Amino acid sequence: MTSDTRNIVLDVQNLSIHYGDAPAVTGAYLTLREGEKMAVVGESGSGKTSLANAIAGFLDPLVGSVRADRLDFRYAPLNRSIDPRRQPRIPVRTPGMSMVFQDAMHSLDPVWTIGSQLVAVLRGAERMTARAARAAAVKRLAAVGIADPGRVMRARPTELSGGMRQRVMIAIAMASHPALLIADEPTSALDATLAVSTMQLMFDLADQEGTALLMITHDIELCRRFTDTTVVMHQGRVVETIASDRLDHARDPYTRGLLACVPTLETATLAELPTLQSIAAAERTAAA
Amino acid sequence: MTVRSVDDAGIRVTDLGRDFHRVQAVRSVTFAVAPGRRVGIVGESGSGKSTVARIIAGLDRPTRGTVHVDGQDLRSALSTARGRREYRRRVQLIAQDTTSTFDPRFTIRQSLRVPGQRLGGWTRAECDTAIEEIAEELSIDVSLLERRPAQLSGGQRQRMAIARALLVRPRYLVCDEAVSALDVSVQGAVLNLLKRYSTDHDAALLFVSHGLPATAFITDELIVMYRGEIAEAGRTTQVLGRPTDPYTRALVGAYREMESARSGA
Amino acid sequence: MSVVEHTAPPAATDADEAPASAGLGAIRRHWWLLRTILLAAVNLLVFVFVSFFLVKLIPGDPVVTATGGRLTGADLEEARASYGLDGSVGEQLLSYLGSLARLDLGTSIATGRPIAEDLATRIPATLELVFTGLLAASIVALLLSHYVVTHRANRVSRVLLSYARSAGALPEYVIGIAFIYLFFAVLGWAPAPSGRLDPMLLAPPQVTGFPLFDAVIAGDTAAAASYASRLALPVIVMMVAHAPLLMKTLIINLDHAIDEPSTRFRIASGAPRRTILLSIYRRALPSVVAMLGMMFGLLLGGAVVLESLFALGGLGQYAVDAVNASDVFALRSFLLVVAAMCLAIYLIVDILTMTLDPRRRVETGKGA
Amino acid sequence: GCGSAASSEESSAFVIVTAAQPPSFSYETSATGYEAGEFWANTGATLIRNPYVEGEGDLSASQDLFGFEPLLAESYEVSEDRLTYTFHLDPDAKSVAGNTITADDVLFSIKRKFETPTSVVPFVSAPALTDPDTQVTVIDESTVSITISDPGYGFTLLSMLANQPYNIYDSTVLLEHATDDDPYAVEWSETNASYGFGAYELTDYTPGEQMVYTANPGYVLGEPEITTIVQRVVPDAGQRANLVRSGDAQIATQLRPADQVDLADSGAAQIFTVPTNAYVYIPLLTTAEPFDDPEVRRAFSMAIPYDDIIDDVYRGRLDPVGSILSEDAPGFDGEGLAAPEHDPAQAQEILEAAGYTEPVEFTLTVNSAVPDLEETAVLIQSAAADAGFDVTVDSVNSAVFQEGLAAKTFQASMGRDYAIVQSPPYVLALFYTPGSPLNWPNYETPEFSAALAEGNAVGDPLTPEAGAWWNEAQRILQTDLPTIYVGYVQPLNAFGNDVGGYVFRTDNVIDYSQLTRETE
Amino acid sequence: MAAAIAGADLDTVIPRRRTRRLSPRASLVLHCVPLGIVLVLTFIGPLLAPFDPTRVVGTSSQPPSAEWWFGTDSMGLDVFSRVVAAFALNIPMALAITVIATGLGMIIGLIAGMYESRGGPIGLVARILTRAVDLVQAIPVMIAGLVLVSFFGRNPVVIVLSLALVLVPFQARLMRTEVLKTRSDAYVDAARLAGESEAEIVFRHVLPNSSRSTIENTSAIFAMGIIFCAALGFLGVGVPVPAPEWGSMLANGATDAVVGRWWPFLFPAVALGLSVWAASVFVAGVTRSRS
């Protein structure tokens, strides 16, 4: 890690998020370099989504507040918008930063056709004719594995299955050639086949464009397989940042417990599934 | 397709279909769940799993086909108030939607008392005892019972829903994505509990999920649905071990691939 | 890599459509539209009966009124028969339906004029007022709401918001009277509230029936200017009275639309700002359009009062006169025409909202 | 002012603001309303008319009700037996369509008035004229005679012929539009106005908004000075006053007295005092509780605050009614007739003496279309409480009001009306013929009927012998009080300072042909 | 649907400045104060009147003075006495309209929303109700009110019933939309599973959870109640004079106001506006405290 000479794309130091008076994230830090793929894992409610939203500048100013020593994005210093209440009512995107949200069902605009949504982003990123944009859009839909891009261009989101929507979202988010793509549980609604293939597509695209990736997931198998670095969160804190291929050597007890609980097809044969409690209990008896 | 011949006991679903306007959510589904057995349904999103679950639970009407529970036709069972009560005591559902499964106006305890009083005919005190027992089994803090649903996390709400379904000790329990909102550790605990419940009370489980490992852990038999029809069915180990249907093969393959990638690492 | 050949099921909608015949398919695809139109037609048909029986209940004998109360006994019966008011209810209903089928709205008892002719001159004038008022209110509401929504922390938008919150606190006739007194009687800025056109000017030939429009068509600038200047004050009154309601709806819906995840994703994916605004407005507008439809009814009702205040002599005065004269024929045809107008507006609103937001089509499709 | 039009046009045009429009253009189907009266008076013409005379003192010009001058008829003569009246038509009289008047026009018009089922003419004409077929004779193309059965009806006949009910129509135009079902083209004339011989033609009509009258060049008395009259509908009375004040209108009608007086006081407009025949009256239903008791009627007449009504509502533009007949009528002196007076104490005494211990309850119904009456009713309600009456004011729309009056269902009601034909027997018979729908109090006594019969028997109603009977009849009315006459009302109109030529007529409308533009 | 004349609370759009935030309870109390005053006036208004509001007390059309605080109207009635006494008539009328329209609207909306897509007699009833609501709404409130009131007479009961009837669709539509949403909520199914009867489901779950926007809209209905009452008076079919009622005062005062005698018009207009405002403040407070 120390030898990494790539440019830092995102630098977050000591970031805290409060909902009202309740802290959701306390003192988070992370550093992301060009082309790096980073996963954020952790228990439900540990503040992963809040962290991602704060970085992208989408925290709801009515309920949340953000403080940080440093929240820098190479292409645009972010400190200007750190207090959500000072933000304009319609959030302004940080140039070069795109985000795919957790909720594929509701994140696409239900009243516009897929084609128009994709074309708008394409034409926003580059000057091109409507015809060229449509052609490019079809190509991009095909690139994310949509079998029938012509029809999908004309369809509205409600006419698509969850998997298709997820792919369309990725296609749209990548259409503006972002330097950083944040993806919040992009595969949660998908079964394993779709999850893997979707993930693969996203990473291939990111590789092609040199995009850095920050992905939130609860699927440890996926992050092990696709990412360079894993950040583990627990109760609003970053408890561990570790290279993904070294996850099995994690030192933090929470990370280790979490890893032990991951169900696999093998665990199906066990009489009882392991849980954090049972592991702790086992460790206690072992220690005793 | 394995349609096991069973006697009257158990759930028997015959040629079930359900249309929503022009969408055939379920085309034709036939299967049976014997008492005490644990059957899983997997399949991609939108393949009709939840629809089947809701029909069996008596919350939706089939367009075609029949459902028999312990020999009694679902339609006739649901046609009288008494029949409905009797049916609900027998068949319970844990629904997929965790956000609104409790009426926001009532505390969890108030909501949990209802099945006890309506179906079990218990007094308030009896209900409360039963509720606290079950809460303990699901490692739910008793203080949470006094909260309203909005004050709980998704995982907590899901456990409360499980508690409500288990309260009347149904003979048939339909679980629709009952563990999807939980993180791996809590998920494990709940799955352990459901399995124990099934064996202890000789209750049948119909376990709908898209998580293969969890399904593999809890079920004996597995049905794979694809676009409103059963693509493949059989013993879980058999289906997962030697899948014949292309969709199943791909599904299992994806897991195997990941796991082998891990053990390879 | 394992992209299974059938991971992406085609949209259920098209896949399951029976390819019965092209015509049937088209009907199915546009069923929401057909259904909406049919429903409006059925409503109008039912209203024919409703208006007939409603008006039957009116107290006051139209014939006595028409003859100044000077006829009795047989004379009165004879007069009544001459209006076709002597038969049984069934006979009267049949003759009413018969004449409606011939698109004949009947003849007013009080004036002896064909009702259709009376309405034909009055409706466009009233509609001109209502639509101009609605347009002015919409434009003002749109501009102000946009400002409020995009500048929510500043003082001006707080003031505007209190204005929006005041929706409905003061009826338009109160505002109207205040404005007449101020702008006509005291300041003398507004022209006399004595009708649509300066009395010394001749009305341009009637083409569309919409006075201002006709003046423009005829190239009569003096008349057009006079129409416009005399329309200005009542329209401003309508605007001041009704813009808050629209603003309120618009602000709330824009606000919801902004907070929707789809807006977030639009922004997050780097769509240009113009597209983002367009997308927000398209999602916020259906409710506002529906509200506009309902406001058409409110403004039409309000026009009854405003027309009497500004001496515009449109539809409203006709209703009041018909009620005062117990003119059953005029009243029931009037009600029918007003209902038809409102139903037509609601129909347009429905179609518009469904076009703006395709999700609404499904919802109505579920209905029956 | 508006002043956006050419000034040449303006000089010969007037704007009049009114509360409403005539409901119909056919007298035979719909004969009510101030605006309708004004329409018929100005678009129609009669054979003869009452001459206009200058007013004395501060009175405006008005009609000589007891003399007649030629109009469409160049001259007329009365037969020896005073039973036949022969009219010689003026060959210069042209209708708005340009047709010269003929005897056939006269016969056609009178027959139309009698043969249309909804026409009120037969009712108001009886007994002078009952059957045109026998009574009206065409002598030659320009001569017509009318025969009556009793010389006593002569004055009444002439009075009627001088007024709107006997407007003569252009039969050439009407016959063009006649059908088998409608031989008199009544239906056509409900919506078409150009069939009269009047000073003006209605040339533009926007329902509910305005009517434009244009001078008739062939009018028998010559084309009037003001060639264009724009009549605008402005429903609000205050608004109408404002428009005259600002100069946007030259004439406003149906004002509230307070606004009228304000206008005059500020010098913004002129208002006129006239020998009015319009009165505010309260018919009391004499056949039902509580007004079947003459004592209650008497007490109520004393409970009304006449002076307050005169001051507060009418700003002095109301005069006590001594006699309901014009005191100018020859042979009539109004002797012994007096206006009722406000005396709550005595009213209470009367009620007590008549055995009423509780306040007497009743409903006073008013026509909601007339704002000053509503205000008057409130004043009466308020004051009558002190005299032992508990009055409920019910204001109803014109339709309900007319129907209730005709059906005689109102305990007490209040209206404003006038008899156009100012012949004493006509006026008395109009409102008090037993069983007549206009006999709103449902009043019937042998004494009154006898007095009327005696008066008629005298022959000429304008002789002192007859006058004595008219006095007698009115004294009976003032004792029996079937109707309380609250006051004679001055016309509720106002004229811009540049308007001249107002003449008060018994039909209370404005004769546009007399109007002039005064230069200041 | 947009039947939400009042719709959601605008306060969520712009947060109140945080620095001066009151406790929820104090803010609720504060929101009740204006309506409280209005209600108190409803009861004691007639007692506050220095003169009998239906009796002529002096010369007509006198401007405000020490004797007649708000002046006298064209009949010589005391404007102040009438304005305060009218609270006792207008407010109960508006409240009655609100209660009837909301009650009926909720029931109709509930039945329509729950059973419209069902077969059998209940489905038929629900569809007929939906159609009836559409039909009533096809005639603008003002015109329908005008016709109904002239049918059945100008007394407060008729006015209240007529206006309530024509305002029902506003509430029924709102309710129906909410019920359609609520009835597919998961807790309704959960209640079925827990063995609750249909009636319990409707009254324990669907009704309370669907009534929010209908209740929020009551302030708009209240406003429309007051304003349409007054507008009917304006057209000459409202509560007859001399009963102290703002509508007829406005109607009579309007003619005075355009010629410059503003007092018989201004004061009832202010009373009317303040009452509407008080009601909307109250409803906003209640809904905010509930959320």
Ligand SMILES: Nc1ncnc2c1ncn2[C@@H]1O[C@H](COP(=O)(O)OP(=O)(O)OP(=O)(O)O)[C@@H](O)[C@H]1O
């Ligand atoms: N709008 C909000 N208002 C109040 N608290 C909130 C809000 N959003 C999130 N929280 C709280 O903040 C904490 C962090 O939430 P967050 O959504 O970031 O978790 P997460 O790690 O993304 O969880 P999940 O894996 O379930 O998505 C949680 O305890 C949650 O209850």
Ligand SMILES: Nc1ncnc2c1ncn2[C@@H]1O[C@H](COP(=O)(O)OP(=O)(O)OP(=O)(O)O)[C@@H](O)[C@H]1O
């Ligand atoms: N109430 C409904 N109205 C219309 N269509 C419906 C309805 N419920 C389900 N569907 C459609 O029926 C199909 C099957 O839905 P179902 O919920 O049974 O799928 P599922 O297998 O449970 O999917 P998931 O894994 O996403 O929960 C989908 O296409 C869905 O859109």
Ligand SMILES: [Mg+2]
């Ligand atoms: Mg999250």
Ligand SMILES: [Mg+2]
């Ligand atoms: Mg499902």
